[in-house]
Amino acid sequence: MMQKNPREIILDTLLDIDRHNIYSNTALHTALSSNQFMSKQDRSLISRMTEGVTEQRIRLDYIINQFSKTKVHKCKPLIRCVLRMGVYEIYYMDSIPQEATCNECVKLVSKRGLNGLKGFVNGVLRTICRRKDDVHFPERSDGLEKYYSVKYSISEAVADVLLHTYDEETVVSILESGYEKRGTSIRVNTNRISVEAYKKQLENIGIRVKNGAYNDTSLIIENYDYVRKIPGFFDGFFAVQDESSCLAVKAAGIKEGQTVLDVCAAPGGKTMYAAELTGESGIVLSRDISDEKTELIEENAERMGYHNIKIMVYDALKPDEDLTEKMDVVLCDLPCSGLGIMGRKNDIKYNVTKEKIAELAAMQRHILENASGYVKPGGVLVYSTCTITRQENEDNVKWFTDNHHFVLDSLVPYMPEVLHNKAEKGYMTLLQGVDSSDGFFIARFVRR
């Protein structure tokens, strides 16, 4: 029997990401689940290299371009991916001897039938080994966008947006946070178990647990294998949900017995939390655009055991007259550029452009327009995003209050004390690396 060399699996995964533009998490998940028989070390090498190469892509390409006559984007995809793997190993994995890296990469190239390019790959990688410390990275004087783009491996467009929105020190904190390994945030289902009891249960099996920074029913967990293997998962003791998302629900000030609409609900974190707050006497209408998405909500609702949720496939861009002025609370957590979570999802920092941000902002307005009609007079609309661009956040808030019968309402009663100074004006941005959560934005409006 032949065993696939882990480097071949890494290469195939990188090629998949490069050619088909699929999400790196998805590609990695597929690779790992079809190679379950491999040893733990091989599997962790696969995760580490695939994630690392994706995370550092711009920086790696910059290094390659200094030493290779053929620029990275002109190389065949296979050669491009092999070079990135090689350079990643040379710079970020001291445990692998440089000699081995060069040999393995050359072997990969010849195994894939590109014998003619063996010499090229060998030459480039060996030169880089020799002159590892001679790379001229862009200086600040070459333009801050360029400087930060290569330093933190983000697209220049993203660097540009951030630098035009925040001061430089803040931008650096945001970008640095992308490389910190943060734990996973979970919300405990207090219908099933108390936060303290569950915390003890997790600690007893060696999971590191911290209390959430902002939300009293959130825990931050580290040092676990798979979420699905954590005891209590199938009993619905918890949902994976960032604290920011919990706060967005808190901001709505949901009371027992209320009727709540969650317009873009999948995977359903906010819906579940809202269902817990309304209790069985209330109801949460939970909608999203496709079957795949609503299935996710269904799966989660079933596991967590909430029965007061009505799930439906519905496109938020289409107005629904049946709901006119029927809702006590409408939650609008809308599709966005995602710059608040770019440290978790590498694809975001490469693919976001100014045009996309503008398109998204327009779509958000369209959905807000529809959603505003569903709110009862005196009812609440909460707008939230997981991004930190002004165009999608503050600008949309201004547009919304200027054009609708809604007023901003202070978030202070719903937020923990540490956030009170930010919460007063009725909307707030939290920044990853500056505050203790993902980057996100929440605004609370009341219908006049």
Next chain:
Amino acid sequence: MATRNIRLDGDSVLRKICKPVKEMSYRTSVLIDDMFETMYAANGVGLAAPQVGILKRIVVIDVGDGNPLALINPEITFQEGEQTGDEGCLSLPGLVGQVTRPMHVVCKALNREMEEITVEAEGLLARAICHETDHLDGILYKDKAEDGLYEVE
């Protein structure tokens, strides 16, 4: 010791049923040594005697766990669970296919000294034992691959 030629798919020897080994001879002992050498040279984790053209019920396996195995007249006596994943074979170079195998097997066999041994295996080792014992009955993994084979190119 020497490496031997690996027979490729299409060679009728791969489709024959192998005969049990009755006694350990000098020739058989050399064969086992050669099989290990051939397997290592080809970066394999397992090799069955018919793959080097000998119709004897002998397989060698080394999944890199520090415990190389030579199994004579192996028989799987128990299997449990399921694992689905990619598999390849030295007789079908450059190809890979998805095969579902038991997660856990118990295999009875003789060692080089012709003593009875029992091997309990999980994961990759279980997969390798299934793959190699299939060879002894003329079965190739491509017969079992769920979506056919694809090139690793």
